[in-house]
Amino acid sequence: MDPPSVTLAGADLFQKRATRLRELVVQVPALDEFLEFMARVVQAQHQVLTDKAPGWKPAPDAFDEALKHGLPPLGYQALLRDVHWQGDLSALLEGVEFHIGQRQRPLLESLRSKTADELDALAVNVLEARSGSHEERPLMPLVAAALQVTWVRLAQALPRAPDKPAVQAEALCPTCGCPPVASVIHGEQYRSGVRYLHCSLCATEWHLERVKCSLCGEGGQLIYLGLDDENGKPFLPIQAEACDHCDHYLKVALREQHGRADPVADNLASLALDLMLAEEGKYSPSGYNPLLIVGD
Ligand SMILES: [Zn+2]
Ligand SMILES: [Zn+2]
Secondary structure, three states, X not given: OOOOOEEOOOOOHHHHHHHHHHHHHHHOHHHHHHHHHHHHHHHHHHHHHHHOOOOOOOOOOOOHHHXXXXXXXXXXXXXXXXXXXXXXXXXXXXXXHOOOOOOOHHHHHHHHOOOHHHHHHHHHHHHOOOOOOOOOHHHHHHHHHHHHHHHHHHHHOOOOOOOOOOHXXXXXXXXXXXXXXXXXXXXXXXXXXXXXEEEOOOOOEEEOOOOOOOOOOOOOOEEEEOOEOOOOOEOOOEEEEEEOOOOEEEEEEEOOOOOOOOOOHHHHXXXXXXXXXXXXXXXXXXXXOOOOOOOO
């Protein structure tokens, strides 16, 4: 059996991610407060996805044409105004309300005081990977978390997974057109050692050959960088795949090393690797993690 070329997110996506984040809280004490907060947010994503009825239901055949012609059926430009993502945001804020610290509470107040148009403007910033103003930036991870719930729900309702993207479009999600957050090398028997890119918005995974740069497509000039512990062993099951052809890197989560390695959770927990690479100044990140908006 060939491994699938494109898979849509499963119902337990956020539950597994929250579990992994709670493990990482213990393992990476330098980031424990941040990872604890993210674990709460991701647990709330799971609750909203599970409990809340969708605010909008597309017609059963709404995406047939796009699927037939190999176009991303859930492109956000066409859908943002229709999908009632702000209902998911309200539910998400309620979900984290009693679990977060005093320091994060003003974020909730600030989001609740915004008009629908202001919230849509924040959503567009998240979806177009713009870092936003200094005041907006801390709000954007919560907006992104709500958008992820909305898009994962839409993706799960598709009649089938989209086809593998054409070579010229293989750096973007075939379901929603967004860039990957990272890639993941799976460990289960039927796709052991197979690499997928993981969408930053809808969590679709699509196959990309290993030892090939996801941004420029070159394969000959890749190096793999990771964080080591005091014994020189890998500290986390994630590396940066860095390309000397285009000078970009994308993180890759290694399920062969750890069965629960997650392209978002381990990515957040390995922030020290991004800081190290930023300091070196040679490689720029090509992945986009909307739960972690970094300023210019
Ligand atoms: Zn996507
Ligand atoms: Zn490259």
